[in-house]
Amino acid sequence: MLDSVKGFGLTFSTMFRKVFTEKYPEVMKPTAPRYHGRHVLNRHPDGLEKCVGCELCAWACPADAIYVEGADNTEEARFSPGERYGSVYQINYLRCIFCGLCIEACPTRALTMSNEYELADDNRQDLIFTKEQLLAPLLPGMEAPPHPMRLGDSEHAYYVDVADRTSTGSVDAPGRAVPTSAVAQAGVPVNRSADPEAFATGDRGATR
Numbered sequence: 001m002l003d004s005v006k007g008f009g010l011t012f013s014t015m016f017r018k019v020f021t022e023k024y025p026e027v028m029k030p031t032a033p034r035y036h037g038r039h040v041l042n043r044h045p046d047g048l049e050k051c052v053g054c055e056l057c058a059w060a061c062p063a064d065a066i067y068v069e070g071a072d073n074t075e076e077a078r079f080s081p082g083e084r085y086g087s088v089y090q091i092n093y094l095r096c097i098f099c100g101l102c103i104e105a106c107p108t109r110a111l112t113m114s115n116e117y118e119l120a121d122d123n124r125q126d127l128i129f130t131k132e133q134l135l136a137p138l139l140p141g142m143e144a145p146p147h148p149m150r151l152g153d154s155e156h157a158y159y160v161d162v163a164d165r166t167s168t169g170s171v172d173a174p175g176r177a178v179p180t181s182a183v184a185q186a187g188v189p190v191n192r193s194a195d196p197e198a199f200a201t202g203d204r205g206a207t208r
């Protein structure tokens, strides 16, 4: 009897408290700037993929959520600077615990995490994200691989003299503007703003 009275009392007192109902999904709840959300496979400023298919992310993953198959680039079909690229890349979001160990292991900063957290679904298949889903979108000045290296004759141009390369025009397409490295990182939106309203309205800053 006493327990029932306590229960009703709790219900009654709650009726006078401030309502915390979120207006989701119309208004997105802002995350912390370093929130670990959906992964992004980033691109170089000319559109080539940063992933070199080394599988270090897969080996670092404690949940065995990443599957990678590397393949050789050829002069006819180049997807990344250097020798190798990730031909198959999958992340299983039924397994992922969003620990971030994979992005720490990645030697080229190909793999980063966005603030995107809408990852619920009602079937297994749709929660295994493919490379096509994870790749950062092509920004103005980028070109969809395969294509030759635009930033220099060797892969070193992609990892050194970063300041210089931003002013370098495309070799094979001189009219094409190469975006700055900061812009080139802007894949899936990430909350870099302290302003929750900006995040809620879709202005969420740039990808890490």
Ligand code: SF4
Residues within 6 Å of the ligand: 060, 061, 062, 063, 064, 065, 066, 091, 095, 096, 097, 098, 099, 100, 101, 102, 103
């Ligand atoms: S965030 Fe953690 S669990 Fe998820 S894929 Fe990366 S290493 Fe694996």
Ligand code: SF4
Residues within 6 Å of the ligand: 050, 051, 052, 053, 054, 055, 056, 057, 058, 068, 086, 105, 106, 107, 108, 109, 110, 111
């Ligand atoms: S995302 Fe990074 S660690 Fe994973 S295969 Fe590609 S280059 Fe290697």
